[in-house]
Amino acid sequence: MTNGFGIDLGTENLKIYSTSDGVVTNVKNTIAVVDKDKLYACGDEAYAMYEKAPESIAVSFPIVNGVISEFDNMQSMLIRVLEDQVNAKIKSADVVIAVPTDITEVEKKAFYDIFAKSKTKTRSVKLCEKPLADAMGMGLNINEPTGIMVVDMGADTTEISVISLGGLVLSELLPYGGNKLDESIVTYLKRNYNLLIGQKTAKALKEQIGSAYDGKTDSMVVVGRDVVSGLPVERTIDGTMVYEGIREDLNSICQSIKIILERVPPELAKDIVYSGIYFTGGSAKIEGLSDFFTEVTNIKVNVQKNGDETVAKGLGRVLTESDFKRFGYAMKTRIFS
Numbered sequence: 230m231t232n233g234f235g236i237d238l239g240t241e242n243l244k245i246y247s248t249s250d251g252v253v254t255n256v257k258n259t260i261a262v263v264d265k266d267k268l269y270a271c272g273d274e275a276y277a278m279y280e281k282a283p284e285s286i287a288v289s290f291p292i293v294n295g296v297i298s299e300f301d302n303m304q305s306m307l308i309r310v311l312e313d314q315v316n317a318k319i320k321s322a323d324v325v326i327a328v329p330t331d332i333t334e335v336e337k338k339a340f341y342d343i344f345a346k347s348k349t350k351t352r353s354v355k356l357c358e359k360p361l362a363d364a365m366g367m368g369l370n371i372n373e374p375t376g377i378m379v380v381d382m383g384a385d386t387t388e389i390s391v392i393s394l395g396g397l398v399l400s401e402l403l404p405y406g407g408n409k410l411d412e413s414i415v416t417y418l419k420r421n422y423n424l425l426i427g428q429k430t431a432k433a434l435k436e437q438i439g440s441a442y443d444g445k446t447d448s449m450v451v452v453g454r455d456v457v458s459g460l461p462v463e464r465t466i467d468g469t470m471v472y473e474g475i476r477e478d479l480n481s482i483c484q485s486i487k488i489i490l491e492r493v494p495p496e497l498a499k500d501i502v503y504s505g506i507y508f509t510g511g512s513a514k515i516e517g518l519s520d521f522f523t524e525v526t527n528i529k530v531n532v533q534k535n536g537d538e539t540v541a542k543g544l545g546r547v548l549t550e551s552d553f554k555r556f557g558y559a560m561k562t563r564i565f566s
């Protein structure tokens with residue numbers, strides 16, 4: 230039986246594809262540490278402690294803006310999740326890790342070193358460019374001479390890329406995604422309704438009644454603090470209020486896509502117009518997103534269902550399909566040697 234793992238270290242979620250059963254395990258990419266370096270909890274358990282933990286427990290997200298910001302935490306958490314939740318036999322495993330394209334070599338090397346410089350070594354470790362994994366995970370054949378535009382809207386990042394013949398023609402990593410939408414909901418409700426809510430509540434509002442169009446009437450009851458009286462209050466929030474909060478952010482992502490489209494060589498632009506832009510990542514689940522973007526760009530938009538899993542699934546294809554194997558590459562152990 231094969232023992233391969235495709236690993237997508239997201240800012241919010243850690244996704245692991247296992248070749249033995251084709252299943253993607255998705256847990257919060259969160260770690261709780263006590264006494265500076267003792268792992269106390271990780272994954273969903275640690276996320277439940279976020280914004281609630283006492284000072285003695287440090288809860289953090291080891292990936293920030295798509296890159297590793299806490300190397301040791303990321304390493305110990307990943308090994309723990311592989312052993313405990315994925316039942317991986319790490320020593321005989323082949324792993325492929327996704328990396329954003331628009332980052333430095335040093336930042337990429339940190340992803341490689343998670344296993345290359347670990348006491349718990351895997352049989353092999355490879356990297357794969359995230360936009361390529363996204364496209365493969367959406368079932369596209371990236372080896373063909375056809376222009377493909379992929380937009381991955383994650384939690385802390387939005388990666389916009391154009392692919393042709395298995396290579397990246399353009400790629401830009403914007404430092405905002407779903408988390409920015411949550412922050413904007415918090416700001417909007419505070420400014421317009423004197424209501425202060427937590428980030429997790431804002432996220433729930435966005436995921437449950439958020440939309441990329443005006444007039445959604447669904448509502449949700451939340452508890453926050455009244456800014457004037459300072460006391461906790463219960464309020465009903467409706468879809469229109471959430472939309473008003475996130476409208477500007479959706480617009481700016483749209484404008485960034487337009488700017489990239491203007492830089493695409495004409496022959497590839499033609500392909501993109503025919504096939505449409507491929508949207509993926511967890512934030513692409515927001516209702517009505519395709520119509521919103523089509524209205525501004527005039528181009529068809531295909532939104533991937535379960536977009537948060539496409540990178541991990543694409544890495545699975547690198548591990549199992551000979552046509553895509555070449556997209557996994559090793560790195561030099563020393564960059565400056």
Ligand SMILES: Nc1ncnc2c1ncn2[C@@H]1O[C@H](COP(=O)(O)OP(=O)(O)OP(=O)(O)O)[C@@H](O)[C@H]1O
Pocket residue numbers: 238239240241242243294295382383384385386387406407408432435436437439510511512513514515516536537
């Ligand atoms: N139904 C939904 N509507 C809107 N947003 C959603 C929905 N479901 C999930 N999200 C958002 O998707 C984001 C997480 O997606 P994903 O797992 O792709 O991010 P990530 O890979 O961890 O982040 P990044 O790629 O930026 O490093 C979160 O911001 C979450 O709120």
Ligand SMILES: [Mg+2]
Pocket residue numbers: 238239240381383384510540
């Ligand atoms: Mg992601």
